[in-house]
Amino acid sequence: MKPINLKGKLTLFDSHWDPKVIADYNDNEIMVVKFQGEYPFHLHETTDDFFLVLEGEMVMDIEGQPSQPVKAGELFVVPKGVTHRPRAENECKVLLIEPKGEPNSGDPATAAPKPRI
C-alpha cells in the first residue's frame, strides 16, 4: 500500500508489447506497457480493454472504422467483442487494465506473460 510511480516502472524494461503488472484493482491487473510497431488485430470476448496513453502517441484501429490517434493524456476503452489493433510509429507508453488471466492478445496461445515488476 504505497504510491507507484509510473515513469519509474517504465524505466525497468525496454521491450515492446510486453505488459508488466504494477498493481491490482479488484480482479484486474494494472499494467504499464511500451508500444512500437503494429500489434495484430484481436478482440477480448468477455472484457473491455482500457488504454491510457502516458507518453507519445498511438493509433487505435477499430475494424471497419477510421483509425483514431490517441495522444498522451488520452484514454481509450475498447468495448468487449470489438476487434481492434493498437499501433505506434514511435515508442508510446501506456497504462493498461485487463482482468487477471485475460490474454493480452485475446488468445492464450499468443499472449505475453505479464510479469509483475
Place this chain on the structure above:
Amino acid sequence: MKPINLKGKLTLFDSHWDPKVIADYNDNEIMVVKFQGEYPFHLHETTDDFFLVLEGEMVMDIEGQPSQPVKAGELFVVPKGVTHRPRAENECKVLLIEPKGEPNSGDPATAAPKPRI
C-alpha cells in the same frame, strides 16, 4: 468509442470532491475529480479504490499508518476494507475508478452524485 482527453474533461467543472464519469470499463466507472482540502476518513467494504494523480499532489492517510504523498504520475490503490482519507493542500487532479453504484464516500447517505460529462 473515441479518445477521451482527461485535461479537456477537467476544464468542464471547478468543484472539489465531486467526481465526474468520463467512461466505463466493464462494471466500473472511470472518473476525473478535483481534490482540495480534506475528505472524511471512510472505507469501501467490497471494492478497492483506484487513484491516479494527473496534476498536483495529494496525501493519502491510511488509518494507523504514516501519511503518504502521492504526486502527479503516481498511482495509489487502497485495498477494500481499509480506512483512508485523501487530502490535498492545493488543488490536485485525479483519475478515479470505482465499481458502478459504489458511493464515493463509502456511504450512500453522503455520496456525491457522479454525473457523466
